[in-house]
Amino acid sequence: MQKILLFISLLLMPLAPIAAQAHAFLDHASPLVGSTVSAAPHEVVLTFTQNLEAAFSTAQVTDASGARVDGGKAQVSGNTMTVALKSIGPGSYKVHWHALSVDTHSTEGTFTFHVGGH
């Protein structure tokens, strides 16, 4: 059995370097995850590793007090999700996203970004 496993491993070894990913994970965001930006953004753009189902993918942005500061339903196009922001001031904001990949599996996560006062 070990020889078979070794054989299969060797067979698949050339496949090792790869950047593909199944299920939709957050690839990058604007504003960047954990970043501090000087000017308040008008929207948050989330880019995922897979295409999303618009009907079941959402994003909410809240301020430090937990109040919603996003403009409602997120727009989904391919693997990006864009949520508009109300006019916001300096402070810490939390983005909570829920992504349903086209492969039927859900993922979710949160991150914060900060708007600097100066």
Next chain:
Amino acid sequence: MLADPLLYARAVHFAATMLVAGVVLFVVFVAEPAWRGSGDGAVAGNVRRRLAVIAWIGFALALISGAAWLVLTAAAMGDQPAAQIFGDGVLWTVLSQTTFGRAWLVRLVLACALAATLPTLLSSRDHKSPWLEIIVALLAAAFAGALAWSGHAAGGLGDEAFIHPAADVLHLIAAAAWVGALLPLTVLFAAAGADDASLAMARTATTRFSILGIVSVGTLLVTGIVNTFYLVGSAPALLHTDYGRLLLIKIALFLLMVAIAAVNRFRLTAQLLQQGSIIASRDALRQLRRNAAIEALAGAIVIAIVAALGTMPPAIHAAHQHPTYGPVPADAAFVHIHLVEGMADVTIRPGRTGRARATIRLWNEDFEALNARQLSLTLTAPAAAVGNAYPAREGRDGAWQVDGIELSEPGNWTVTVEVVLDQTKRLTLTAPIVIEPAQ
């Protein structure tokens, strides 16, 4: 995982779909040509009746399990109990607006078209229109192949968006043509052998099935490697994840089936084709039938594994659940942060209020250590807006260290790792980490 009803709906649906498509492909490419050559109407009629029963049972099971799969998936997508998705319009949203739902609608139409044409294909008439056979075979292949859009093959970006579903479609059709046709083959073998005419028919059928089998096995191998490339991606992920290990069992069963098929092809088929001895031919036929039944059983286990794999996170990103690093100390706070560009394991010890030390290890997707030029760690207290940033220094073992961290209070902290990989590439990884009260 075994308590998940979706697993059973998937298993039954895969098996039933393979069976329906397998019967059709077997009748069109193996049985009908063999019957046309033999002129033995009695055996053909007998086999047709049995295959019709198998096909209709498969059909009914495919419909019921397909409906269950749809309801369970819609409930998961809408994050609602299965009973509520009918009233809230979730089911219709899934059917009309998601790739999975549209694939299900297309497959329902294909199933209706199959149901309309199957009775003619399996009727007792001996000479059927080749057009009818081609159309039913295409419908059956599409019914099986469209399953590709129900799972992991869908959703990729770039080249993967085309190559992965295409490979999966071919994989499913080849599986139906081989694994789904094994049961029909045993039915045909069981009915043959009583006289010379039916033995001749069995010889033709065996020869044709072996061609279908070789083409299918070749297709399964190539497309299976493509799927593995996208869903597992590396040898460590194959060996160190549940997904990878289950896939290895599937590959082992596939190799077992290929080994049995090779015995059938090179020893028993040769024995069956020897015109000289009827006894030797009948003996070969009996062994072929037994081997086909064993292969079908192995195929059923493979289908059950496929059903399970679809509900599991693919190894390519599940790998981090099975760390290759040592155990986390009991008094430490630990978090694994995963992004496509890299992952970080952050250990804070002791993981309670007071002074502590942090160790950060960086990996890439293949579990190779990720080289960084610079690394800083920011820890943000539960209610604070801004955290404290600490520069980290790289130790000899490749891990990054931060000494003298001040953890002012217990609770849900936020840890942010900022990595400078090279002049242009930076990586920011953020996750919550729980700090316990001081003892």
